[in-house]
Amino acid sequence: xxxxxxxxxxxxxxxxxxxxxxxxxxxxxxxxxxxxxxxxxxxxxxxxxxxxxxxxxxxxxxxxxxxxxxxxxxxxxxxxxxxxxxxxxxxxxxxxxxxxxx
Numbered sequence: 001x002x003x004x005x006x007x008x009x010x011x012x013x014x015x016x017x018x019x020x021x022x023x024x025x026x027x028x029x030x031x032x033x034x035x036x037x038x039x040x041x042x043x044x045x046x047x048x049x050x051x052x053x054x055x056x057x058x059x060x061x062x063x064x065x066x067x068x069x070x071x072x073x074x075x076x077x078x079x080x081x082x083x084x085x086x087x088x089x090x091x092x093x094x095x096x097x098x099x100x101x102x
Contacts, residue, residue: 006077008045009036012068028073036075043074054099063090 010024012034024030026044040046048055066087068080075083 005039005048007038007040007048009038009075009077009080010034011036011075011080034068034073036073036077036080039077048098054097057096057098059094061092061094062088065089 010020010033012032014032017033024035024045026035026042028035028043035043037043038046048057062084064084064087066084068075068084071080071083
């Protein structure tokens with residue numbers, strides 16, 4: 001079966017942001033946005049292993065009715081969802097399937 005892993009948790013993204021630059025640093029706070037712990041116990045993006053093929057990559061974006069600033073950086077996915085589940089106004093998921101190659 002397919003294993004679901006969180007490779008990146010980025011939150012408190014301003015509504016005015018229309019894209020992210022390549023190479024976002026693995027810092028708790030980047031341009032006012034907050035990063036949490038991925039499933040590999042590191043802050044920032046952790047790419048999937050090249051040997052994990054085929055794989056499905058999902059990016060889920062949540063629109064919240066509250067700010068995450070008080071919670072601060074360093075949440076993991078479970079903590080984030082527990083704290084903000086009631087504040088999710090809308091969510092959208094982009095899915096990409098990677099079959100072969102590097």
